[in-house]
Amino acid sequence: MNNFKDKVAVITGGNSGIGYATAKQLKEKGATVIITGRRKEAVEKAAADLGVIGIVADQSDISATEKLVATVTESYGKVDILFINAGITTLSSIEAASEQHFDDIMDINFKGAYFTLGKFIPILRDAASVVFLSSIVASINHAGSSVYSASKAALNSVMKTAALELAPRRIRVNAVSPGPTETEIMNKAGLDAATLSTIKDSLINKIPLNRMGTAQDVASMVAYLCDDAAGFITGAEIIIDGGMVIV
Numbered sequence: 001m002n003n004f005k006d007k008v009a010v011i012t013g014g015n016s017g018i019g020y021a022t023a024k025q026l027k028e029k030g031a032t033v034i035i036t037g038r039r040k041e042a043v044e045k046a047a048a049d050l051g052v053i054g055i056v057a058d059q060s061d062i063s064a065t066e067k068l069v070a071t072v073t074e075s076y077g078k079v080d081i082l083f084i085n086a087g088i089t090t091l092s093s094i095e096a097a098s099e100q101h102f103d104d105i106m107d108i109n110f111k112g113a114y115f116t117l118g119k120f121i122p123i124l125r126d127a128a129s130v131v132f133l134s135s136i137v138a139s140i141n142h143a144g145s146s147v148y149s150a151s152k153a154a155l156n157s158v159m160k161t162a163a164l165e166l167a168p169r170r171i172r173v174n175a176v177s178p179g180p181t182e183t184e185i186m187n188k189a190g191l192d193a194a195t196l197s198t199i200k201d202s203l204i205n206k207i208p209l210n211r212m213g214t215a216q217d218v219a220s221m222v223a224y225l226c227d228d229a230a231g232f233i234t235g236a237e238i239i240i241d242g243g244m245v246i247v
Contacts, residue, residue, distance in 0.1 A: 002029060002030035003029055003030065003227060003228070004026055004029040004030045004031035004080075004081075004226070004227075005030035005031075006030075006032075007030070007031045007032070007080035007081060008031070008032045008034070008072075008076045008077075008078065008079050008080050008081070009023075009026045009031045009032065009033045009034065009079070009080065009081035009082075009083065009226070010034045010036070010068075010072060010079050010081070010082050010083070010120070011023050011026075011033065011034070011035050011036070011083040011085055012036045012037075012057070012059050012083070012084055012085050012086040012113075012116060013036065013037055013059065013085045013086030013087065014033075014034075014035025014036060014037060014043075014046065014052075014054075014083075014085065015035060015036075015037035015039065015042040015043045015045070015046035015047075015054070016037075016042065016046065016183070017183035017215050018085060018133060018178070018181070018183055018215045018218045018219060018222075019035065019037075019083070019085040019086070019133075020035075020046055020050070020215065021214075021215035021216050021218070021219035022083055022085070022218075022219040022222045022223065023035050023046075023050050023052055024050055024219070025216075025219045025220065025222075025223045026081065026223060026226070027050055027051060027052055029223065031080075031081065032052075032053070032076065033050070033052040033053065034052065034053045034054075034055060034072060034076075035047060035050070035052055035053070035054050035055070036054075036055050036056070036057040036059070036068060036086070037054075037056065037057075037086070038056070038057075038058045038059075039056075040056045043055070043056050055068055055071060055072075058112075059084075059086040059108050059112035059113065059116055060107040060108040060111070060112045061112075062112075062115045062119075065112070065115055065116050065119050066119055068119075069119045069120055069122075069123060072123065073123050077123070078123055078124070078125040078128075079120060079123055079124055079125065079128060080124075080125050080128050080129070080226075081128065081129050081130075081131075081226045082116075082117070082120050082124065082128065082129070082130045082131070083130075083131045083133070083222055083226075084113045084116050084117060084130070084131070084132050084133065085133040086108060086112065086113075087108055087109045087113075087133060087151075088104065088105060088108050088109065089105065089145070089148045090104070090105065090148075091144040091145060091148075092144060092146075092147070093143065093144055093146075094146050097146070097147060101147060102147050105147045105148055105151050106147065106150075106151055109148070109151035109152065109155065110151040110154045110155055113132060113155055113158075114155075114158055117130060117132075117158070117162060117173075121166070124166075124169075124171055126169045126170055126171065127169075127170040127171065127172075128171045128172075129171070129172050129174075129225060129226040129230075130162065130166075130171065130172065130173040130174070131173075131174055131175065131176060131222050131225050131226065132155050132156075132158075132159050132173075132174070132175040132176070133175070133176060133178075133218075133222075134152045134155050134156050134159070134175040134176065134177040134237060135148075135149075135152045135177050135178060136177045136178065136179045136239060136241050136244065136245055137149045137152055138152035138153040138155070138156050138177060138237075139153070139245075140244075140245060152177070155175065156175055156177075156237055159173055159174065159175045159235070159237070160235045163234045163235035164235070167234065172225075172230070172231070172233060172234035173234055173235065174225050174230075174233060174234060174235070174236045174237070174238065175236070175237045175238070176218060176221050176222055176225070176237075176238050176240060177237050177238065177239045177240070177241070178213055178217075178218045178240050178241060179207065179213055179239070179240065179241025179242055179244040179245070180200070180203040180204075180207065180212050180213060180241070180242075180244070181212060181213040181214065181215065181217070181218060182212045182213070182214055182215070183215050200212060203244075206244055206247060207241070207242040207243060207244050207247075208242060208243035208244070208246070208247060209242035209243055210242075211242065212242075213240065213241065213242060217240060218240055221238055221240050225238065
């Protein structure tokens, strides 16, 4: 179980959902885990519950990312695993979308993720693993999700370029694209409970395995991609959606 012993893992947005579940798995496998998030109380509570290190850092703020890198460098030197997981989603039609709506999503999901990778590259150990959290909405579009879908499609493009640029150092860069997953982000989409329930029922009917994914499902895939067993996988988008895209 301790196949990540002596490895340092950084997980952005690690105080809830998929980030939290991944932190738990990597910690159980022996890694030294650092989680980040914007909300001080949430980060501190999650870090205490998991027995990991918590650092408050907003992925949309490049200066905060630079401070995060400096802190990690001072305390741990190099990083073996970087899971760029933090993200948000809100819904809006293209006609009704405001500039603020666009910027809020892109600043975290794309620009923030892009510069998180860029700022961490100098302290990534050779043969490290980088994983982006993407989404199947990068290629399967739904009304109201134009900006979110675009942010994830852009992320997938950067992932492939990064895989090429970092291959000489044997650093692998991949993306995991979940389908419908039971996480806190759904509850933050600004929808009431009845609407959320209706959406979930509708989604389950479109999934061959007839259930929503869980944060643990996705975390297991992330952990696998960070393992030596996945040492020949890079530049790949791994879809984990219960078969939704094949229907």
